[in-house]
Amino acid sequence: MVEPPLDGAQALRLLATMWRIRLFEEAVGRLARADEAHGLIHTSVGQEGIAAAVCSQLRDDDPVYSGHRAHGHAIAKGAPLDRTMAELLGRDEGLCRGLGGSMHLVDVEHGFMGATGVVGGNVPIALGSALAARLRGDDTVAVVFFGDGAVQAGHFHETVNLATLWRLPLVLVCENNGFAEFTPRSAHTNVERVTDVVAPYGLARDTVDGNDVVATWDAFGRYLATARAGGGPFLLECLTYRLGGHYEGDPAAYREALAAEEWQAKDPIVRLQRHAAAEGWAAEGEFEAIRSEAADAVDQAVAFARASPFPPADLLEELVYADG
Amino acid sequence: MVEPPLDGAQALRLLATMWRIRLFEEAVGRLARADEAHGLIHTSVGQEGIAAAVCSQLRDDDPVYSGHRAHGHAIAKGAPLDRTMAELLGRDEGLCRGLGGSMHLVDVEHGFMGATGVVGGNVPIALGSALAARLRGDDTVAVVFFGDGAVQAGHFHETVNLATLWRLPLVLVCENNGFAEFTPRSAHTNVERVTDVVAPYGLARDTVDGNDVVATWDAFGRYLATARAGGGPFLLECLTYRLGGHYEGDPAAYREALAAEEWQAKDPIVRLQRHAAAEGWAAEGEFEAIRSEAADAVDQAVAFARASPFPPADLLEELVYADG
């Protein structure tokens, strides 16, 4: 089954999503520095293309799981910016009523089934949701995002084995940014490519330039179509670059900053804009319009979040158990 | 570095070890049926060749670890039959003073650093002991035995990654008998060969017929020599056959019993005897002498164990913590 390649309208939608993520993350950074957003916050500046390319091809009923660097995935899957931002600020109108926060975003309505602060922890959970689809007999496809650091965790291997044994409709999307916290991948494993790590299981897999949105879109689209038809699992490794530190506030002394021109050459937004311009999909001015629309939406989200009340104290007890 | 192949004297020593294990295990089975040996007991009838071929090449100061099916490894590493049997019967003169039992045999004097009831649990622990050797700067080589069932456990993968990353002198010896408890390997994974599972890590590895003692001896000897010189890690997969049920008392209704003649063709003792006879290393009568010497030793071990007192009740408190 061959999926249609990215067209102009889709490309502009992806650009809009990427800008929403980029500017959202930048706003989060400012809020963290201003001590308005607290806690352990990991932003995804530089990695937006993967979230956009993957999630924009999914339906609301396709379950998506993520890890600790999850804002972009939630947003790309459809989580509203305002309620997402309110969640980071611990507000009652946040996606999770302020109880979860940055590493625990969930938006069931849009099929964003959850982030986690446990590295790799959601990989088997996503498989369980693929198993549910198989048992129910529906055609949803589960997707889980995780970093290269998760690949050294035992539960990752256990899950890949199970997924291939049971042939479930799961797409594993690894965002390989070459670092886990402050430590480069070479200090964690001899196996550079995640596609090589899983090779023995014989699942279809591919390594793409995750900052090349067109390539990521195409590769994921092919897997998605097959999974939709009952195939799977798949692993898509997206090579990418974490522009910021590991967390908001990380001085990042352990690696050299990228020169501005180097980053221009990597930036997935810049690259997709260039591609779109070359294809004649849009004029320069349109890009600015997309960006500024996203900027407005982020500004509104910040205003919404700030205006949202904190949750009531008794919420705590209410939500420990679901009512039978 | 090429190790000398098995010679006649060595072959007869291996035969003696295998008979000691075989007859020990058969005695254990009888004791279990007679309710003299209790608990969860896993014997290794049919798999003796691997223990013998591996451990007989090691020094006392080479640490060996094992899993739940460990009697043979302990015996081959030098644990005295009498104290091993006494341990299974929970006696004070047992290797572990009766506190550990079948799945927790330890004989530090002979470098048998321990069995475990946690499938795969000793794989990282063995690696730690290889790390200690590296830090101390000595030339000991760590060996860990585990079953094919352990390969699906996350800690196995974590350890292989670490072992290859740190290039430690560890030989991983997998006894692949095609079953984990009552379930065949094909129900646990699509990857039949354990050597294939670990291929991405690029360590030297080999799959041998574990019931062919000569082949196992040779393959392990090569790895050992390299590890002794500072190389590693290695994985040796030994294909084998568990003649009995999973545990003593298992009715084993889930698989067909082997016909006697089929077993004759597989039995590592029969095969090594044939080989030794063909090489002219021994006459028929010598084999019987070896067997009956082992039988006497096992009988004595049973008598010793039966005569050994149970441990004193206050041993319990004494051994929870080591004294500072």
Add this chain to the structure above:
Amino acid sequence: MAETTYVKAITGALAEAMRADDRVFVLGEDVAEGGPYTATAGLAEEFGTARVIDTPISEAAITGVAIGAAQSGMRPVLEIMFVDFVTLALDQLVNAAAKAHFMSGGQLTVPMVVRTQGGAGQRGAAQHSQSLESWLTHVPGLKVVMPSRAVDAAGLLAASIRDPNPVVLIENKTLYFRREEVPDELPAVELGVSATLREGRDVTIVALSRLVHDALAAAERLAAEDGIEAEVIDPRTLVPLDLAAIVKSVQRTSRLVVAHEAVAHGGFGAEIAAQVQSAAFDFLDAPVVRIGAPFAPVPLSAPLEDAYLPGADEVVAAVRGLVMPP
């Protein structure tokens, strides 16, 4: 009345739940072969291996799989073969299953059951004999159930499967083949409701799992030998706990013994003791006495294991010490 066993009650409850609800399925190591104690025997034959799923030895991942399936609308019943190996599943249980409903602001629910079994007494030694329930009672979001009798086991399991929360149901390996007379129709049981199995005015004994039978035996001996009438309460579920019933009993008896097989130190008996001394301080004539295993791993050696394990003798001695001080 009919004779049955604890394990048959469990198998029956599983089968009934699977018949009644398509969303219920079973997964775990060797479950299609019935498992080491036959708890799932016959299920694969009736429901097929799509709903009775053998898994590799991957405790962490299969727990995650159950969580994900539960979050997506299924009702998984996961078997962890020995509670000792819950150690491998604890990240998933504690960090994911227990917290998902809360952290998502109520969006996610995790209606799953973890069936496992614990306890010593079969010479299984230190790694196959533990009683680890108290860890789980310290985790908000989990429910914890420990059936002691066949007559309850089915109802407790059925209630656990119906519950929209993650429930850990810990069976006891020495009880599986215990024969028991039960009504033809096993009763429904609610989580959080204790059973008073014997009434008595002199002392209250709260016992968990296997110790319930020891407590009942001890009570008979105390009545016969000392004229002491003990009230025996089986909480059946630890979380939620039927504290009210315990306190009410203690208000009458003024004395409490809490008995379980787990290591006493840090065991659930400490929680019960702490709660009762707080809720019934003025009623207590003597300190709450806890019975549990000593602070040591379970030894293999038969006489040492026997001495290690608390049982009816310890309950009798504790009650005598309380009711008839020297």
Add this chain to the structure above:
Amino acid sequence: MAETTYVKAITGALAEAMRADDRVFVLGEDVAEGGPYTATAGLAEEFGTARVIDTPISEAAITGVAIGAAQSGMRPVLEIMFVDFVTLALDQLVNAAAKAHFMSGGQLTVPMVVRTQGGAGQRGAAQHSQSLESWLTHVPGLKVVMPSRAVDAAGLLAASIRDPNPVVLIENKTLYFRREEVPDELPAVELGVSATLREGRDVTIVALSRLVHDALAAAERLAAEDGIEAEVIDPRTLVPLDLAAIVKSVQRTSRLVVAHEAVAHGGFGAEIAAQVQSAAFDFLDAPVVRIGAPFAPVPLSAPLEDAYLPGADEVVAAVRGLVMPP
């Protein structure tokens, strides 16, 4: 006297132990870069990366590696970055490290230290804020240490490294950068010896880790505002526990408050309460009062987290309720 911080005391003790003993080495995630709280900062520079070993995210295996190295004569100090992830290491800690000496009949010893940190208060939310020490106190074979002050932290860590048993030392993330005046030479500390940080006749407060500071602040307030003199005891080590000091104090004060940050239900406060009501029943004028977090995961939202966390206010209220009943 000199000013230092809790984290500096820890780093200093690690460096000193490594200088004094070749067998001591450090491993864990990002330790060569100092870790998220700088606890291992500078060690890689001084001792090289052969003894300060960065590991991948493989909590189970690195714990096993530490155990194996310890069994082979080394003195590993393993860092588990957050106590929340001890869940991933618990099989190794509980089934192997804690039991090896016992199961081997005394042949093996496991002289290792697991350094980890817990606690909330930094908006880390439910998976990065837990206090899980009570699990570990239920495991015979482990020792459990929780320093509250810089002045003790170094001595406790040094004693843990010297100990021939597996020791889990749980730091508190909110204390790392707390400034403290300490003597130029930090004192040696033995495991199992509590510190009485304030004397008082009216009530005993036993507090753990962060709550020690809250208890001291509460005691000052109680003295100033109510004329109540509270005795404050920091056990410093939970296993072994200096029960004698606590009981002796309660024999004088007749009242006990136990305060920790962990969820009260199933927390270590239950064990202390159960032991003290047993050992000092006749001395207690009122039930032992436990202070701990409510039975819920840690919420992200700042005001909810603040409300969730026990602190000085809760201690003051508890003491008033005990000493001045309405």
